[in-house]
Amino acid sequence: MSNICVTCKAGKFNGVVDKNINFFYGIPYAKPLTKKTQWQSPEKNDSEIFFEATQRGFSAPQTIYRESFLTDPNVPDESIDCLSLNIASKDIGGNMPVMIWIHGGAYITGSSNSVIYDLDSLPLHEIVLVTINYRLGPFGFLKLDEISNGEIQSTGNEGLMDQKLAIEWVKENIAEFGGDPDNMTIFGESAGAWSVALQSSISPSGNLFSKAICQSGGMNAFFDKDRGNQWGELFLKTANDNGFKIKDLLSADHKQITSIASKMKHTMIARGKWLSPEVGFAPIADGNFLPIDPMKQFQDSPIKLIVGTTADEYRLWSEFEPYYLNLDKESFYKRLHKMFRAESVDEITRNYLPRSSSADQYKKALSNIMTDWTFGIHALELLELHQDNAYGYLFNEPSPVLDGKLGAYHASELPYVFGSATKKIIKDFCSKEAQKISNFFQVSWTQFAKTGSPSSDLMRWDKYDINQSIAFINSTPKIKTIPNKERIKLLHESKTKF
Secondary structure, three states, X not given: OEEEEEEEOOEEEEEEEEOOEEEEEEEEOOOOOOOOOOOOOOOOOOOOEEEEOOOOOOXXXXXXXXXXXXXXXXXXXXXXXXXXXXXXXXXOOOOEEEXXXXXXXXXXXXXXXXXXXXXXXXXXXXXXXXXXXOOOHHHHOOEOOOOOOOOOOOEOOHXXXXXXXXXXXXXXXXXXXXXXXXXXEEEEEOHHHHHHHHHHHHOOOOOOOOEEEEEOOOOOOOEOHHHHHHHHHHHHHXXXXXXXXXXXXXXXXXXXXXXXXXXXXXXXXXXXXXXXXXXOOOOEOOOOOOOOOXXXXXXXXXXXXXXXXXXXXXXXXXXXXXXXXXXXXXXXHHHHHHHEOHHHHHHHHHHHOOOOOOXXXXXXXXXXXXXXXXXXXXXXXXXXXXXXHEEEEEEOOOOOHHHHOOOOOOOOOHHHHHOOOOOOOOHHHOOOOHHHHHHHXXXXXXXXXXHOOOOEOOEOOOOOOOOOEEEEEOOOOEEEEOXXXXXXXXXXXXXXXX
């Protein structure tokens, strides 16, 4: 391992060279956040900095409701001073396409420094990889400005503002790291995919970045101002119940703030209705930073898209949560009547309930409904809107974990995308064909970054407008039409609250 130094507009950065890749860790892309500024918009550094980019930056403060088997115990410590990015480049003298990763985690957890987001594999395909951290939970996605009468300035879009500032930093500085600032792709999964989609509506001209990949997420995961204010009111009430007045929140430690946040659930403001998206913290379509109607804003954008889901997204939750594990016929129909118009429930049931009865038939049916409801609807909506400039996919390689019960669960494609599927702590979650599947993902994703099309010698990948076809990604990938398109549309058309 040796050292490497890069000088760019932002300053001078010392990184490390390992396995013929240049790594730069923890680069600040904004002024450091403090207790005084933790609720405010991020600010660009106004002077050059000199930085030892050899250690990963802090993780954003996490709002944890419960641990998941996907939780990475090895991510760096939390701090509000978390606005940093990592860069991995084979050749700092090159002019390679740039891929910027926005991690997921329901807007409340996650880190670009998770072991699953391997930095030493994708760059081998002649791209520059950048991974970013941004504020999460109450610091990134909580609107308090109105209900606090301006005492707390947060608009609910600080997390998106962080991401945009990071993308702009890359645009200004990546040339000195071997990247082409005129050929940038943003990509993300889950809340990262929601963020990628919303960033595409914020900057629809294609001048900031020209391509986007949404893995298990569309352009739906935001609130209007009313719901944002309701959530903010609940936060202030919860804070007050725990001894924190508004003035206390202005200087409270991040752990105190996330502790308050973890006591809140979106159902507390539902008033008996079904809320979608089923999250508490999310960006706000305020017409200032985020357009009131992001889909409309994006409609004529030249940005090229890859959009897709996994086949069994919701099994990540339905195979663990007591509600699903004990689901009976009465609870199944009660949930459907809450989500959908009464006249549609029988048709939905016919589409999703297994033809042969089994002890867990209602769990399976509702899990598949929630897969399509939470992810399928919104992927399809983006594909239909942007079909002559978009490519679709379905990842359906089942994981062997828990004897295969999880199928192709939410986030199960990530180790293949980043090439971490063969790592010791991850390989047991992945297919025996991991190397082959990973190579397909990496070639397709980087070809898209280079050319605007994921087609390669491995497979010709048609745009969605050609026969309404998508790629089925597994150990033997192929192009096919969406088999459950009509039932996904049925859910969309039958919703009672959205």
